[in-house]
Amino acid sequence: MFQLDDKFLQDVGLGSLPEDQKKAFLDHFREQLELRVGTRLSEGLSDAQLAEFESFIDRDEARVNEWIAGHVPNYQEDAVFKQLQAGAPANIPPLVVLAEYASLRWLGLNRPDYKQVVASTMEELKAEIIANRDAILGIDQPGSQQIAA
Numbered sequence: 001m002f003q004l005d006d007k008f009l010q011d012v013g014l015g016s017l018p019e020d021q022k023k024a025f026l027d028h029f030r031e032q033l034e035l036r037v038g039t040r041l042s043e044g045l046s047d048a049q050l051a052e053f054e055s056f057i058d059r060d061e062a063r064v065n066e067w068i069a070g071h072v073p074n075y076q077e078d079a080v081f082k083q084l085q086a087g088a089p090a091n092i093p094p095l096v097v098l099a100e101y102a103s104l105r106w107l108g109l110n111r112p113d114y115k116q117v118v119a120s121t122m123e124e125l126k127a128e129i130i131a132n133r134d135a136i137l138g139i140d141q142p143g144s145q146q147i148a149a
Contacts (some may be wrong), residue, residue: 004030012126013133025136029125036121041111049110056103064099072105080104 004026009015017025042050055063068075081101088097107114117132129136 012013012129014129014136016137029129033118033122033125036125040117040121041107041114052104053103053110056099056106059095061095061098062097064102065133067102067106068098071109072102075101075105111118 006015006022008015009025011021013024014022037127045053052063055067071077075098078101081097084097084101084104111117
């Protein structure tokens with residue numbers, strides 16, 4: 001879908017951030033994206049639906065297994081599960097992969113527009129960053145010095 005990396009920073013005009021600030025900025029961006037996407041996706045869902053989804057996030061093994069058994073009992077045959085499993089680091093517990101898979105399947109059933117929500121939220125955040133790029137970089141701010149070209 002998208003990568004939050006040096007290319008992303010270049011795309012939004014923040015490629016010149018000092019190395020020690022890049023990771024912090026990307027972490028902050030990821031947190032904001034998750035918060036905004038989660039807020040938008042939760043709109044219109046019942047308390048029961050939210051609790052069910054939270055059980056995947058919390059990696060509640062019993063609830064994850066129960067949901068999988070009831071909705072995708074042949075999950076091991078699913079290409080999405082196989083891709084998640086293959087892409088997971090060796091030290092990731094199987095429950096983490098299964099909960100991630102369950103959350104993706106759940107979103108597909110309960111919020112089939114989730115990919116569009118993520119994409120539009122990502123674009124909105126990128127636009128905010130671009131609009132505030134100079135302030136983020138400390139350019140044209142009182143007390144900052146500009147380098148003449």
